[in-house]
Amino acid sequence: MKDLLRRLIHDDAGQDIAEYAIMLAVILIIVVGTVKLIGSNANNTFSNVASSLQ
Secondary structure: OHHHHHHHHHOOHHHHHHHHHHHHHHHHHHHHHHHHHHHHHHHHHHHHHHHHHO
8 A cells, every 4th residue: 555655646647637738728718718809800890891881
């Protein structure tokens, strides 16, 4: 049992997974925010074009 605990404490493999998960979450937040911003601006642009055509 002591050997198992000692290996778990010194094992760094789980740390890499946590770092990748945090990096993925940050990238997803940036992508979602960018898509929302572009979508809102595109909607306003299309509305302006449609109203000027009428």
